[in-house]
Amino acid sequence: MKKLLLVDDDLTVGAIIKQGMEDLDIEVTTVEDSISAIKLLSNSTVQYDLMLLDINLEVLNGVQRTGFDVLDESKSHIPFVILTSSTEKNIVNKAAKHSVLGFIIKPILITHLKPQIIIALNQAELSQKMITAFEHNSTIDIVVGLFMEKLKITRQQAENTIRSHCRAQRIKMALFAKNTLEEYEKNGGKLATDFLVS
Numbered sequence: 001m002k003k004l005l006l007v008d009d010d011l012t013v014g015a016i017i018k019q020g021m022e023d024l025d026i027e028v029t030t031v032e033d034s035i036s037a038i039k040l041l042s043n044s045t046v047q048y049d050l051m052l053l054d055i056n057l058e059v060l061n062g063v064q065r066t067g068f069d070v071l072d073e074s075k076s077h078i079p080f081v082i083l084t085s086s087t088e089k090n091i092v093n094k095a096a097k098h099s100v101l102g103f104i105i106k107p108i109l110i111t112h113l114k115p116q117i118i119i120a121l122n123q124a125e126l127s128q129k130m131i132t133a134f135e136h137n138s139t140i141d142i143v144v145g146l147f148m149e150k151l152k153i154t155r156q157q158a159e160n161t162i163r164s165h166c167r168a169q170r171i172k173m174a175l176f177a178k179n180t181l182e183e184y185e186k187n188g189g190k191l192a193t194d195f196l197v198s
Helices: 011-022 034-043 067-074 089-097 110-151 155-169 173-186
Strands: 002-007 026-031 050-054 056-060 063-066 080-084 102-105
Touching (some): 002 011, 011 026, 026 034, 034 056, 034 067, 050 067, 050 110, 067 080, 080 089, 102 110, 155 173
Parallel strands (some): 002 026
């Protein structure tokens, strides 16, 4: 089940979104103000897949709080979609700098909301997969470089050695690379790879 965090001070919007997400098997957590949202995002162990974020939230001490305050103060990395009744250029530009996945214009229509949420969830999942793949490739490249340096072999030889070992042990290269780096750090910069080299 996907988890969605809704940050909006309008209870009617919250009820509409909760109702609309039920048949999509999406669990919705609703927060009505920026302070509660920041606390939740800073302390929660729940991994939200997507956040719907209203731009104009409550007025606190005479200052208009916004969804951008929530993003900035919580340092949240949850993919998000903006809820707004405004498409002013400054809002669009600021949202783009925060890597927004999309905009949902109020008033909200369920028939428009559902496909936008599905698309945003798919984009968020794809982004996460790309980040994970990049991290794995970076780790593999680091280990290949270590093999080249420590074993005085070429890049091709290092890659072949790692591939052969991974096939023989039936493990993925990314896992092997991660484990090798951890061992390298534990062993004070010594590469425990004698068993790999024939």
